[in-house]
Amino acid sequence: MAELDGSKTLSALLKGIAQCNYFNNPDISEEMLQRELYPQLPPHEFRSLLEKMRGVLKSIVSADMDLNQLEAFLTAQTKKQGGITADQATVIAKFWKNHKTDIRDSLITQSRWEHSLKTINWRVDLKARSRHMDHGNTPVAIAEIELGKNEQASEFLCLEFDETKINHILKKLSEVEESITALTHAS
Known part of the structure; x- marks a missing residue:
């Protein structure tokens, strides 16, 4: 006992x-x-x-x-x-x-020192032509991002990207991926 x-x-x-x-x-x-x-x-x-x-x-x-x-x-x-x-x-x-x-x-x-990504939602919308805009029917990507830290209230960001910006982001992500691959294979 x-x-x-x-x-x-x-x-x-x-x-x-x-x-x-x-x-x-x-x-x-x-x-x-x-x-x-x-x-x-x-x-x-x-x-x-x-x-x-x-x-x-x-x-x-x-x-x-x-x-x-x-x-x-x-x-x-x-x-x-x-x-x-x-x-x-x-x-x-x-x-x-x-x-x-x-x-x-x-x-x-x-x-964790800073906020971390909690959720991300995205969609592709089509901007319609109007009499105030010369160009229309162009696709835009919209990303809704929730950032937060521990038990604090979250912050929300809404980002809009046209095709040029998306291509730029994809190029940068490819460069990051290549850098990570090079680092992991070097060690």
């Missing part, structure tokens, strides 16, 4: 570390984690456990480990002097399997 309680407590500690380090939850502090989860441990022992678990989690998160990498890493950690126990490795593996996607998504969201 004590082992089960230890697993639950360690799992809660890992969740607390994730909330603090990866989800920027200001309500989680080192003192709160010790008070709620490990009140019987002296502060220096708790700090040592906390730093060990932070280090292990940081290694796992920064490598974005898949299950095979995780298993190899945790096995190595159990064999290392001053490493983790097999029971701790089991809890860490379960934690990572359950929280990998959320942690990864949070880090991606936090790493």
